[in-house]
Amino acid sequence: MLCLLVATAIALIAVRGLLASIMLTSVYGLLSASFFVTMDAVDVAFTEAAVGAGVSPLLLLLTVAIVGRREAASNARRLVVPLLLVTVTGALLIIGTLDMPSFGSPDAPAQTHVAPRYLQQSGDEIGIPNVVTSVLASYRAYDTLGEVLVIFTAGVAVLLALAPAGQGGSARAEPPAPEHLAPHTILQVVSKLLIPFMLLFAFYVQFHGEYGPGGGFQAGVIFASGIILYGLLYGLPTVCRVIPPPVVEVLAAVGALIYGLTGVLSLLAGKNFLDYSALAADPVTGQHIGIIAIELGVGIAVAAVIITIYYAFAGRLHTRED
Amino acid sequence: MLSQLPLLPVLLPLLGAPACALLRRPLAAWVFSCAVSVLALAAAIALLAATWQQGVLSYALGGWAAPWGIEYRIDLLNALVLLLVSAMGAAVLLGARASVWREIPEHKRTLFFVAYLLCLAGLLGIAATGDAFNLFVFLEISSLATYALVATGRDRRALVAAYNYLVMGTIGATFILIGIGFVYMLTGTLNMADLAQRLPAVGQSRTAFAAYAFIVVGVCLKLALFPLHLWLPGAYTRAPSIVTVFLAATATKVALYVLIRFSFTVFQVEYSILALPLETVFVVLGVVAVFAGSLVAVFEPDLKRGLAYSSVAQVGYMVIGVGLGTVAGLQASLIHLFNHAIMKGTLFMALAAVVLRLGGSTYAQMQGVGRSMPITTACLLLGGLSLIGVPGTAGFISKWYLVTAAADREQWLLVLLILAGSLLTAVYIWRLVETAYLAPRQSPASIAPRALEAPAGLLAVLVVLALANIYFGLDTRLPVQTAGGAANGLLAAVLP
Amino acid sequence: MDVFSYFNYWVVVVLMMLGFFIVIARGNLVKKLIGLNIFQTSVFILYISAGKVMGGAAPILADGVELYSNPLPHVLILTAIVVGIATTSVGLALVVRIHAAYGTVEEADILEQDATC
Structure with a gap:
């Protein structure tokens, strides 16, 4: 598995031309997701598959559709400094690995300090089987709030960069419906059947995250993918009519606020920020309520931001084609 | 509410940002952002007072005790940085209206303020957290917001500057992530106080060495320490004026805080000052930064760009203080951190006014500006004098403590070099005086018809900032005592 | 045995450096971002890898399973x-x-x- 990853990365250096690079990036994402499964990191694998092999190549493709797929030959003289830098950094990293606890050892400090509490007590303290969700949504919920704000920031940043003038900040583009999509009838029919299931699956992932791999982030990505698929096949104007950009932008902020205000509720109840035990008489029930609420916030914010980013890029593509 | 105090300076802008995005009118967004940042400042002031009275404050996020949960841990150092960042954040925002309305197109203004609040929240979050990974998350919030803000500059070169900053900043952040991963593998914890307890046992390992090296390189990229400063001049020069004021007054300061926090609290003595030639590395790089930055600033035809290079030089002074590795050196570094924020805040704010009225900040454009914009120019000059370190200004206090700290270590060459650096600063500030007051108005046509004083809102903030340079040059209690307390706290565990 | 236990980490180092190389050596702005992606x-x-425990299971609590891999790195990486x-x-x-x-x-x-204007 790791060797395949190395091969992909080397191919990425060798290959010139952006389309091939994007395909390789996607392969790299999928391979690392598979590697994560062998490392027992199922939640991470799920996310990496959705992001590394899904959203990220999609955005790259949209970009390349706008800026062109050609890549100029690099200057051989410019290779010396990078090679030197990479060698020094790599050597330092190798030195760093020499005193590391050996791979997979159950006695490594990372396995004996802090983490055991999550494994042994989260069952009683939080009451849900997926320990990753417990840590993510409760023990380290503040990191996750930060993560939502990161993705929200990305949405704001993309809009700031790409928003066309005179649309009140929205990445709206409303050219006439393009005719050239007609040959895709089969795809359109198939996807019409597929998309409802994707959206349904998104909801399943959203609310199943406590028991199995999944949660708000993955659900948001899947939901957004369904909408984007619709947009790719039926054209941006159609999908913009179904889900107008300003609504999505408001939802992005609302998602982040749902998360934040859940924390503020605990504050108002006299407990610390994001201490969900304040949300119900029974602490474990409180944890449940809190986790469902913040996962909902995550799902809404992530889906809305990804759709917003897609609108912004696709809008650029449209204005270019005209 | 008092027990929630450590959280409030960060939480207000953090949740204020998405709330601000719901506002549709830019003016409302500006008023709202001002209110949020002023409240955050009030919380930071109360927090500093509480830290003086009660010592270290700890706040368990989610109610989970550290190291299982994330902790905010506020000592004098955190409180000082929080106060500084929130004060500059609020001041810049209060004076921002005219400049933003001039430089940012209408449909982007609301989002501009949202990004500003996010950047502020990110920086404050870095300064407040006691958890290494949480620091990375907030670093990314502030960085992404910064890239977006820089890219809103009117010149297309702003886009390239923002892109370069994004690539270098992300490399820096990824290096920090690698370093944090290494220490996690060694100790099993992410909480800084817990790390400080557990690292000494494994402190001599090569993994700890590599971890520290990666964190330092990553932070120095953010700090723009020579030779990792390449992103800074472009970003500062091309960003909208208000963004430059804000970044110059806060972003590098927070990066310096991170460097100090990791060097002295987390890694302590083993891999910081005493065991490695890092002392020499920091001092040498600092001195080189001072001279390289100042020399470029002397010959630079655009004052805004010149001052950006001057920031590279000033970071050099702060790092010299860190490299001295004594309480006095650290104290000097922290005092300069505080004072430099005020100086550069004044200087870039004055330039925002100049750009607003004259359309640019080259020396050629600024000929005779002392007559058309007397108050702005006076403030600019005052900031400049403070930058040189003229007695009676805040800059003098910085230099005084730095020189004393170097003299304590009997590093006389260093003392000379620091003073020589000040002379270089005097050269480019003199050039400003010449341009502003002595040069005749070359071609009145090139200056806007009857260039006027800056608008009242901007001018008021500018005057307050300029007077702060004098105030902190005379009444030095706040920065000196807080920095002294913080430096003592940092080194108490290390020095015998 | 000692060398084998670090093999995983060394391969990861190689991967990181390949990505890092693309970022700093390539002049195409899209390709740089791809490199950044690989690096990250x-x-x-x-x-x-640091969270893997040999013989451990995915950290979803189940009856009869004693040994789990470490959930904390998973959360951080998410x-x-x-x-x-x-x-x-x-x-x-x-x-x-x-x-x-x-x-x-x-x-x-x-x-x-930029140089010409």
Whole structure:
């Protein structure tokens, strides 16, 4: 598995031309997701598959559709400094690995300090089987709030960069419906059947995250993918009519606020920020309520931001084609 | 509410940002952002007072005790940085209206303020957290917001500057992530106080060495320490004026805080000052930064760009203080951190006014500006004098403590070099005086018809900032005592 | 045995450096971001490897399972993946704007244009 990853990365250096690079990036994402499964990191694998092999190549493709797929030959003289830098950094990293606890050892400090509490007590303290969700949504919920704000920031940043003038900040583009999509009838029919299931699956992932791999982030990505698929096949104007950009932008902020205000509720109840035990008489029930609420916030914010980013890029593509 | 105090300076802008995005009118967004940042400042002031009275404050996020949960841990150092960042954040925002309305197109203004609040929240979050990974998350919030803000500059070169900053900043952040991963593998914890307890046992390992090296390189990229400063001049020069004021007054300061926090609290003595030639590395790089930055600033035809290079030089002074590795050196570094924020805040704010009225900040454009914009120019000059370190200004206090700290270590060459650096600063500030007051108005046509004083809102903030340079040059209690307390706290565990 | 236990980490180091190399050696702005992506993903692999316990199960509590892999690195990397895609999307948005302003996404051409004006 790791060797395949190395091969992909080397191919990425060798290959010139952006389309091939994007395909390789996607392969790299999928391979690392598979590697994560062998490392027992199922939640991470799920996310990496959705992001590394899904959203990220999609955005790259949209970009390349706008800026062109050609890549100029690099200057051989410019290779010396990078090679030197990479060698020094790599050597330092190798030195760093020499005193590391050996791979997979159950006695490594990372396995004996802090983490055991999550494994042994989260069952009683939080009451849900997926320990990753417990840590993510409760023990380290503040990191996750930060993560939502990161993705929200990305949405704001993309809009700031790409928003066309005179649309009140929205990445709206409303050219006439393009005719050239007609040959895709089969795809359109198939996807019409597929998309409802994707959206349904998104909801399943959203609310199943406590028991199995999944949660708000993955659900948001899947939901957004369904909408984007619709947009790719039926054209941006159609999908913009179904889900107008300003609504999505408001939802992005609302998602982040749902998360934040859940924390503020605990504050108002006299407990610390994001201490969900304040949300119900029974602490474990409180944890449940809190986790469902913040996962909902995550799902809404992530889906809305990804759709917003897609609108912004696709809008650029449209204005270019005209 | 008092027990929630450590959280409030960060939480207000953090949740204020998405709330601000719901506002549709830019003016409302500006008023709202001002209110949020002023409240955050009030919380930071109360927090500093509480830290003086009660010592270290700890706040368990989610109610989970550290190291299982994330902790905010506020000592004098955190409180000082929080106060500084929130004060500059609020001041810049209060004076921002005219400049933003001039430089940012209408449909982007609301989002501009949202990004500003996010950047502020990110920086404050870095300064407040006691958890290494949480620091990375907030670093990314502030960085992404910064890239977006820089890219809103009117010149297309702003886009390239923002892109370069994004690539270098992300490399820096990824290096920090690698370093944090290494220490996690060694100790099993992410909480800084817990790390400080557990690292000494494994402190001599090569993994700890590599971890520290990666964190330092990553932070120095953010700090723009020579030779990792390449992103800074472009970003500062091309960003909208208000963004430059804000970044110059806060972003590098927070990066310096991170460097100090990791060097002295987390890694302590083993891999910081005493065991490695890092002392020499920091001092040498600092001195080189001072001279390289100042020399470029002397010959630079655009004052805004010149001052950006001057920031590279000033970071050099702060790092010299860190490299001295004594309480006095650290104290000097922290005092300069505080004072430099005020100086550069004044200087870039004055330039925002100049750009607003004259359309640019080259020396050629600024000929005779002392007559058309007397108050702005006076403030600019005052900031400049403070930058040189003229007695009676805040800059003098910085230099005084730095020189004393170097003299304590009997590093006389260093003392000379620091003073020589000040002379270089005097050269480019003199050039400003010449341009502003002595040069005749070359071609009145090139200056806007009857260039006027800056608008009242901007001018008021500018005057307050300029007077702060004098105030902190005379009444030095706040920065000196807080920095002294913080430096003592940092080194108490290390020095015998 | 000793060498084998580090093999995983060394491969990860190679992956990181391949990504890092693409970032600093390539002049195409899109390709740089791809390299950044690879670099970051490789760091994720480092973290996840650090959380693996030989013979452990995925950290979803089940009856009769005693040994689990460490959930904490998983949580951290979930966050880091989000940070990564956020950075990529902002970077790509800037690339689109740069292309609109300069007509190229090659670093050398951009520098040339800036130098001449």
